Amino acid sequence: MPLLRVVDRDGIEHEVEAKAGLKVMETLRELEYGVAAICGGMCSCATCHVYVDPDWLERLPAAMSDERELLAELAHHERNSRLSCQIEFTKDLAGLKVTIAPDE
Numbered sequence: 001m002p003l004l005r006v007v008d009r010d011g012i013e014h015e016v017e018a019k020a021g022l023k024v025m026e027t028l029r030e031l032e033y034g035v036a037a038i039c040g041g042m043c044s045c046a047t048c049h050v051y052v053d054p055d056w057l058e059r060l061p062a063a064m065s066d067e068r069e070l071l072a073e074l075a076h077h078e079r080n081s082r083l084s085c086q087i088e089f090t091k092d093l094a095g096l097k098v099t100i101a102p103d104e
């Protein structure tokens with residue numbers, strides 16, 4: 001299975017298996033150090049906020065307006081912020097590196 005690289009809130013990097021076709025959030029919420037994903041992927045809670053490694057940012061489909069609007073409201077919003085529930089993991093994204101954003 002393709003790997004996803006996840007940096008937790010303590011700065012420790014983990015490699016986890018991620019299934020193609022699932023949202024990145026669906027892999028992250030299973031991890032002890034992952035995301036809460038309270039709204040279940042409805043793009044309304046932002047508790048699945050991650051920072052995408054700059055090397056990968058351009059390889060992801062662009063964020064839709066509802067994602068961009070929600071991200072813009074966050075205190076910890078950065079240029080490479082994304083909502084992991086809006087990123088579909090594919091084989092082409094094997095090795096994708098994301099950092100779990102701080103709690104709001």
Ligand code: FES
Pocket residue numbers: 025037038039040041042043044045046047048049083084085086
């Ligand atoms: S899980 Fe709520 S916005 Fe992503």
